[in-house]
Amino acid sequence: MIKITTKDGSYQDYSKGITLGEIASSISPGLAREAMAGKVNGEIMDLMQPIYNDSLVNILTFEDLEGKKAYWHTTSHIMAQAVKRLYPDIKLAIGPSIDNGFYYDFDTEKPFTPEDMESIEAEMAKIIKEDLKLERFELPREEAIKYMQEIGEPYKVELIEDLPDDSVISFYRQGEFVDLCAGPHIPATGKVKAFKLLSLAGAYWRGSEANKMLQRIYGISFPKKKQLNEYLDRLEEAKKRDHRKLGRELDLFSILDEGPGFPFFHPKGMVLKNILEDFWRTEHTKRGYEEIQTPIILNKDLWTRSGHWDHYKENMYFTNIDDGEYAIKPMNCPGSMLLYKRKMFSYRDLPVRMGELGLVHRHELSGVLHGLMRVRCFTQDDAHIFMLPQHIKDEIIGVIDLVDYFYKIFGFSYHVELSTKPEKAMGTDEEWNTAIDALRAALDERGMEYKINEGDGAFYGPKIDFHLKDSIGRTWQCGTIQLDFQMPERFDLTYIGADGEKHRPVMIHRVIFGSIERFIGILIEHYAGVFPAWLAPVQVRLLSITDRSAEYIKGLKKMFEDRGIRLEMDLRNEKIGYKIREARLQKIPYMLVVGDREVENQQVAVRSRKDGDLGAMNVDDFLDKIQNEILEKK
């Protein structure tokens, strides 16, 4: 007998060799039904796995991340099986689960068509109905390679050859289909209740442009039909919020064929951009930042000195002036370095915080451009902080506080990642450790949880990234703080220490919004275009019932504008319902209906986009209400 402890701390004896699935059944039939995989002493396993020793066992369902992964991974095998049944000559590459579903890469001469997807789905439904059991087996390396050669799967052979010497080489069989796979998998294909193939795409073998382009099919699956529908509804919801669609409908920005990746901001989009920038300036001034502006075009020598010529040339644009070579800046830092060097700093002057809303241009591959999210020119809300080593922790805390303050105002929650030294890095391990310790100390002192991204830092220093979460649960990397040893060295930055000698300052490089353009894109989708009053390009629209109220409305317009309210008038000869509909579609926070009654009482009838008809109010009361709302940024 062996002793099995479950996650609630209770334990029970079972006979040796019992499987996880049987344990789940003994706990409850419901759990047996929902069980997808299990964890034995922290190690993820199939339910079919027998246990021989006393163990701590946790049964995983679809509610657990690892349970989902197993579920999706099995669905990807079902898809591959269906493809092999329909097209026996197609070669299999890889088919993992991902954050939302799964994919499988296939090598096929003839790309899949949408009709093929339908027949694959139909075949998958058959495989699910057959309720094939999944069995795991292991083979020694040579046999595994031979086996895959025999069944004609060259990509699998390559994968096995690249596995480390000590790794267990496992396979999963379901009916006639066998695939190399580490697992775990759910016990039978019949457990997959609802699935859908979502998209087709090309993908390089092993993600490298040097390799062959394979055909990838993405899909998703759920234990309940309802969950699948909810997921598809969420995708629809995301589509409705698409900033490219809303950007056009709300007349905020456009990207024209004449400038791929170079956004045009319309007057209303510009209002939004200016509000964000004004807010940024105000908050930075309060925190001891100075603002600078450096040129967009600077000569080749500068970019050689900064290292960009060697490390970033592929992403840069160039031009000639007279006989000299120039580059259009992809980053603001070299310009900032020059401004630091304009004069001598004493240790008493530091830290120096130089902010710049700098327009940078970067050559992005044409295929990656995406609305405002991925562009070829954008405004970075950059700042470089030059300081003494002992300032590092406090300065970083200052930036963390600032990021926190900003994101909370927009209603974003966020998580933090700390990235450490990459393979190809400049500087010594000692320098890196000091820097990482400083970043960590700042995070710890601030009591922040963070994930470590081993080896994901910039080549010149470690970094803290802020990933914000929007209202429909997607995450976006925006803010970042990077410690940089390289630039101060390359530009020979100095300050005069208490000892009268020159010393090298430490520098950090940070952004809060990241790219203002991208941040606007995120805001549009986060709010679904329904901006809070402080951000709304038009805060109020005045609607006349008949043209008898036109003069009164024009008077209101002046009064509102004097109080800094952004407004529009709709004096057209249209019915009030029609005007309200249009104002609502434009997502304007307040609609003020003005007819004979309001003129007579010197009032306005307030309709809020959020709360509907609020009834008549005195004009001053309304102004106080909206101004308060704007002030509180609600």
Next chain:
RNA sequence: GCCAAUAUAGCUCAGCUGGUAGAGCAACGGUUUCGUAAACCGUAGGUCGGGGGUUCGAGUCCCCCUGUUGGCUCCA
């Protein structure tokens, strides 16, 4: 950049196997002066992304170019 899909009026889209373009909304003109999500009538609007080819004839078929969309990172 690569793979695939796609490009028709300001927007959303129709146009079957080739026979010289159509709807709704928007716009504009007129009528209606109306109380909280679409009044009525009418008018105008497109060298069908660009170039080349096949054909008696091309929005439709073929080739090239450009833009757009979804992917190409998440390692069996």
